[in-house]
Amino acid sequence: xxQERTKVYLGTHTMDDWxxxxxxxxxxxxxxxxxxxxxxxxxxxxxxxxSSPYLIVSQANQQSVVNELQAYLQGEQxxxxxxxxxxxxxxxxxxxxxxxxxxxGETRSYSQIAEAIQRPKxxxxxxxxxxxxxxxxxxxxxxxxxxxxxxxxxxxxxxxxKYLLALERK
Numbered sequence: 001x002x003q004e005r006t007k008v009y010l011g012t013h014t015m016d017d018w019x020x021x022x023x024x025x026x027x028x029x030x031x032x033x034x035x036x037x038x039x040x041x042x043x044x045x046x047x048x049x050x051s052s053p054y055l056i057v058s059q060a061n062q063q064s065v066v067n068e069l070q071a072y073l074q075g076e077q078x079x080x081x082x083x084x085x086x087x088x089x090x091x092x093x094x095x096x097x098x099x100x101x102x103x104x105g106e107t108r109s110y111s112q113i114a115e116a117i118q119r120p121k122x123x124x125x126x127x128x129x130x131x132x133x134x135x136x137x138x139x140x141x142x143x144x145x146x147x148x149x150x151x152x153x154x155x156x157x158x159x160x161x162k163y164l165l166a167l168e169r170k
Contacts, residue, residue: 005052010042011059013066016073024061025050028083031134032069034156045134049087069137075167078104080138087134091122095129102143105168109147131155137164 009024018035021042030050033042046053059066064082071077086093098116102108108116114126133141136156142164146152154161 005054006050007056008046008050008053009056009058009060009062010039010046011057011062012039013059013062013069015066015070020069022059022062022065024065025085026061027085029062029065029135029138030085030087032065032136032138034136035160037156049134065138072137073167075170078168082138084135084138086139088129088132091119091125092129092132094119095126096133096135096139096141099130099133099139099141099144102140104140107143107145107165110144110152111147113144127153140164143168 006025008030011022013020013022020035021033021037021039022029023031023042023046031042031045043055046055065080068077068080068082072080086096088096094117095113098113101116110123110126110130111120113130114120114123117126119125130141130144131153133139133155142154142161144152151158151161
């Protein structure tokens with residue numbers, strides 16, 4: 001029996017001074033790349049996380065999320081309503097869901113997220129899950145900081161994290 005291939009639409013969008021690669025399936029947006037990174041970042045994620053992907057270079061199914069991202073980056077929108085296809089382990093999804101509950105303009109520590117998912121000893125695993133977040137901006141992992149208040153890591157880099165936190169504090 002031949003395995004059904006998953007259509008993955010891959011588009012590149014310019015927002016502010018950033019080029020951002022976005023991948024979506026027929027179920028919704030599944031990956032938002034780091035600003036100004038090569039397309040290899042998203043293609044590597046697709047190959048690792050989607051069984052039998054069929055890549056289609058197209059911006060189909062992405063205009064809604066692009067509009068929302070642009071409004072967010074201009075400080076005009078705090079919440080996202082685009083349809084998502086969140087791909088990750090059950091643990092990752094628990095962590096990402098806890099991140100989505102952090103109010104706009106606020107931050108939490110890795111240990112607070114571990115406590116929120118009732119896994120207080122899993123702080124390092126929480127950090128790993130946050131680093132694997134496929135939906136930058138929408139799953140607001142930039143709102144996670146070190147216990148001492150430091151920025152800690154971020155897939156898109158500390159400069160982008162600083163920018164997003166400052167944007168949300170305005």
